[in-house]
Amino acid sequence: MHLILKFRFLLIVSFLLILVFSFNRCQNSNNQKQLLENSQIKNFGIVIHGGAGTMSRKEMTKEMDSMYRNKLEEVIRVGYLILKNGGTSQEAVEKSINLLEDSPLFNAGKGAVLNSNGEIELDASFMNGKTLNAGAIVGVKTIKNPISAAIKVMENSPHVMFFGSGAEEFAMKEGLEIVDPNYFFTQKRIDELKRIKLDEKKSSFINDELKSIKYGTVGCVALDKKGNLAAGTSTGGMTNKKWNRIGDVPIIGAGNYANNKTCAISATGWGEFFIRNVVAHDISALMEYKGLKISEASKIVINEKVAKLGGDGGVIGIDKNGNIAMEMNTNAMYRAHMNSKGDIVVKIYNDE
Numbered sequence: 001m002h003l004i005l006k007f008r009f010l011l012i013v014s015f016l017l018i019l020v021f022s023f024n025r026c027q028n029s030n031n032q033k034q035l036l037e038n039s040q041i042k043n044f045g046i047v048i049h050g051g052a053g054t055m056s057r058k059e060m061t062k063e064m065d066s067m068y069r070n071k072l073e074e075v076i077r078v079g080y081l082i083l084k085n086g087g088t089s090q091e092a093v094e095k096s097i098n099l100l101e102d103s104p105l106f107n108a109g110k111g112a113v114l115n116s117n118g119e120i121e122l123d124a125s126f127m128n129g130k131t132l133n134a135g136a137i138v139g140v141k142t143i144k145n146p147i148s149a150a151i152k153v154m155e156n157s158p159h160v161m162f163f164g165s166g167a168e169e170f171a172m173k174e175g176l177e178i179v180d181p182n183y184f185f186t187q188k189r190i191d192e193l194k195r196i197k198l199d200e201k202k203s204s205f206i207n208d209e210l211k212s213i214k215y216g217t218v219g220c221v222a223l224d225k226k227g228n229l230a231a232g233t234s235t236g237g238m239t240n241k242k243w244n245r246i247g248d249v250p251i252i253g254a255g256n257y258a259n260n261k262t263c264a265i266s267a268t269g270w271g272e273f274f275i276r277n278v279v280a281h282d283i284s285a286l287m288e289y290k291g292l293k294i295s296e297a298s299k300i301v302i303n304e305k306v307a308k309l310g311g312d313g314g315v316i317g318i319d320k321n322g323n324i325a326m327e328m329n330t331n332a333m334y335r336a337h338m339n340s341k342g343d344i345v346v347k348i349y350n351d352e
């Protein structure tokens, strides 16, 4: 009897000890999780682009030059402040792209280029580097801010890509601003389409002279204080596009990609070549599997792979440590960058 009592006592004590031990472990791992959640990385940062192309210095007046630079600076400062105040990379990317979409200077949202029927067809995509979730919309004509619609597809649907009138219905249901297609039209784009249609009769779909007025896109990549990456890209596509042509912008991995393990990338340029080279994902893959730096990976993909097939354009990127890339094989790409210290860079031409 005495022995049985002793045994019971030992059993109860060991059970209590196990209980206390596991409670402690649980507490520790919760504390660690909390610490990790609260920890902030030092090198947050943001990069934007307003499209790459063949831009001639001769055609760019002083006023135009400063208009572009001022807009880029205004936008990057807004995105930077969101990050500085503890906002997420997703918030910074969405807001920065909204501002670029609302500006008639760039080929996205207001100011988008026209297709061969003289209509607007907008594409956009977004990717969250933490969840690897993504959203895209294609060929829409009435959504004021396509990047916000792409984010809603990611957040509020089980799908990744919506097209045309379905995408527009979805955006309306989500409470996004819907506008008359006339909102997007600018005289500059109407004139460009006329000029291309005239030149088209004498030349092929792409020639060097026409490239400058065919291209454009806006994009933003950001790393926030929690170490989360995000990438967004929004465009009107290429002037005079036919047959509901779709470029790289809404294709996850081609014109846009983000992964917390590696980097966030947004592309601009001749979309067909960016699709064929799976540009944005390829840069991430070179970093993940080969250990390349973001600058090395972007150089290889843009200046070797895309260029070798005959394509042109550029990318902006930021990696998980805040290192950035702004790579192009064209003579220009509207671009700007701010790091966590508040240093700002705004550039247009390749040789700046």
Ligand code: ASP
Binding pocket: 051, 052, 214, 215, 216, 217, 235, 236, 237, 238, 246, 247, 248, 249, 255, 267, 268, 269, 270, 271, 272
């Ligand atoms: N990549 C876009 C497209 O092909 C155009 C551009 O970025 O200039 O639709």
